[in-house]
Amino acid sequence: ERLVDEQSVLEMDGSLALYTFDNYDYEKREVRITPHTPCPVLAGVRAITPEHAEKGLGMVRFYEPIEFHVVFKTNQAGDLHYIPARISDMKPNTSYIVTGVVSSPPTIIPGGHVFVKISDGTGEVTLAAYEPTGSFRRVVQNLVVGDEVLAYGAVKLKPSGPTLNLEKLAVTRLARVTVKAAPPCDICGRRMKSMGQGKGYRCEKCGIKRPDKEPLVVDLERKVSVGVYEVCVSARRHLAMPLKLKSSLRHYQHGQC
Ligand SMILES: [Zn+2]
Structure with a gap:
């Protein structure tokens, strides 16, 4: 457990959103600048320039001493592995x-x-x-x-x-993605009833039978x-x-x- 002030991470992420990344997981409400392994590293801010990395780190409040900090240039977040x-x-x-x-x-x-x-x-x-x-x-x-x-x-x-x-x-x-639906009656506009698969439709109100009538094909919202x-x-x-x-x-x- 690293003693880092979560609120300060959120503030830093908000103000340096254009230049730093992966500071915080908003979906899981989790600070992402601190490692989750037992190691001597306290925290790391990922940024697109050395200046923004240092600025970001400087905005975070820690409740434990920082011995020193280093800026690393890495191939992280480059998509180079694909x-x-x-x-x-x-x-x-x-x-x-x-x-x-x-x-x-x-x-x-x-x-x-x-x-x-x-x-x-x-x-x-x-x-x-x-x-x-x-x-x-x-x-x-x-x-x-x-x-x-x-x-x-x-x-x-x-x-x-x-x-x-x-x-x-x-x-x-x-x-x-489509579904088939009964078509409306040409005369009264009411939805017709199926007379069986491939056998057309009839209207219960007008009493007409339409063996030639095809079902409506309706697009479902994806x-x-x-x-x-x-x-x-x-x-x-x-x-x-x-x-x-x-x-x-x-x-x-x-x-x-
Ligand atoms: Zn009808």
Whole structure:
């Protein structure tokens, strides 16, 4: 347990939001600048410049002495570990970006882990969103067969086959989900009754029979939108780039020139 004032971390995160990242997990209400392992490190602020790292650290109130601080330049949060690949070329214990189409409906297992299979024509891989990834799982859970995605994560070999532990997921195209419904009567407008599968419809009010009448095809609203999604802050691997960092870097570079 590090003696750090949570409120000061929130204030620092608020005021340096454009230049620092992963200070706090708002979903889990958890300070993320302190390590969760027994080690001599008290805290670390991740930032896009050395100045902002030091400024951020200076804004945090600690209730224990700080011996010294150092600025490290690292490859963290760079997304440099992802290799674009086809499913058939993926090897275990390597991180990939892979495009694919959802090939079977998502499954949820006890413990709240969500899995969905995608295929790219060369093979099939299971995408995994484990419980600690938080509300991110809702995206995976609401995918349907035919959705197109871009998945980011590390491949592990599981008894059930190769599994990619999701770090980010871009939903690039949504499949249509439709239901068939009885059409309205052409004369009175009331909803007609089915006379059996493929046998058309009749209107109870007007008494007419329409064996030729086709059902209405109604689009259901999808519970997921096209977009890029990431696991919650506390589940992020340190090499993965937070989504907000792309715009932070652009903003900063723009301001410099
Ligand atoms: Zn009618």
